[in-house]
Amino acid sequence: MTDTALLDLGRTRVRGPGPGPVPPGRGGLLSGLVRTARPRQWIKNVLVVAAPAAAGELFSRHALLRTALVFVLFTACSAAVYLINDARDADADRAHPVKCRRPVAAGQVPVPVAYAVGGALAVLAPAAAALLGSPVTAALLTAYLGMQLAYCVSLKHVLVVDLAVVATGFLMRAMIGGLALGIPLSRWFLITAGFGALFMVAAKRYSEAVQMAGKAGATRALLSEYTTGYLRFVWQLAAGVAVLGYCLWALEGGPPESGLLPWRQLSVVAFILAVLRYAVFADRGTAGEPEDVVLHDRALALIGLVWLAMYGLAVAGW
Incomplete structure (x- = not known):
């Protein structure tokens, strides 16, 4: 599933008996946070190796360490978007027969906690990139976060723009490895x-x-x-x-x-x-x-x- 490209059923608060009881949360808070971060989707972030591999500069020790760091930072940003999106959609998700099992909708992860952890990751990932001497990487991560959060709020409701935003998210993954290593694209x-x-x-x-x-x-x-x-x-x-x-x-x-x-x-x-x-x-x-x-x-x-x-x-x- 592309970042924040979730099934959109609106955000109307459920009233009355609704579709049935929300299933109880499974596991603890940490487990719920990890599930909300969508580990299955992290494989998409492997695209950060695309530019270094294309330039033949992937297998030096410096390049491998730098690329691994970029992978971790991009994964943190995508996790932040998922957490904030699920917190924002919690009421609507509770009305959905499948999404009601998501940790935030099911109550395993409180909405304020999801917002807090998502917000912290959204701030820390670009800040870490900047502190490690890669302002271009920090700028791209910030742009990615801004674009994805705008998608959550409104852009996913705009024809054609929604397709472009999701595709651009993939393109940013492919670009960021090269930018972090100073490789011309x-x-x-x-x-x-x-x-x-x-x-x-x-x-x-x-x-x-x-x-x-x-x-x-x-x-x-x-x-x-x-x-x-x-x-x-x-x-x-x-x-x-x-x-x-x-x-x-x-x-x-x-x-x-x-x-x-x-x-x-x-x-x-x-x-x-x-x-x-x-x-x-x-x-x-x-x-x-x-x-x-x-x-x-x-x-x-x-x-x-x-x-x-x-x-x-x-x-x-x-």
Whole structure:
């Protein structure tokens, strides 16, 4: 699930008997805070290695330590957004048959505690980046927090802008590792990462629209304002631009000066196959969480590994 891209049922306070009793909290306060921080979503923050890996500067000791620190700080920021969002949506979540089990809605984590911990993480993560000598990283983390909190409050109700905000969150993850290490970011890298993120976000929304067709109130309110045809157009357009950007990056390098094969150019084949394979699930309306799609489809995972190997060989100059 993308950061704060939660099912929007409004924030009307439940009156009367409601949908049933809120289930009791499970575990202690610390356990509830961890669950609210969505550990399953932390895998998305691995994107912070994208820029250093693309530049071939990931495996020095300095780069590894710096990248690991950036991963921790970005994870803290995303956790802050989840905590604040769940505190804000606690009343609405209690009226939902599934979300009522979330720690804040279920009472395991008091709303003031969720706000306090989320606010503390939101302040400490950028401050730690600044103190460690990376003002650019601190600025990007602050921008990410501001954008995601604005999404929680209002932007998730604005057509098209909601797609752009979620995709930009992924792009920021891909950028921040390079910025922290002072690595110049290629324009083709930014285009590929940005439109690749938009492709997955729009495919996910399209899948939600297909699966929830005819189920009024079962999904985010804004989704009903999109047509499936429009969302299909967005993910197809984004996929095309991402492929074009990657091809231009691969061809920009020209013929290799060394190495057994032109791995940079050959990796285009694997990249396009991966996009086409992912598009199968998007077209069927089953492209939910990107990590679930990749991890549960062996063919796509294999294509991804082949692409990763080719990409690594290209960066290493073999």
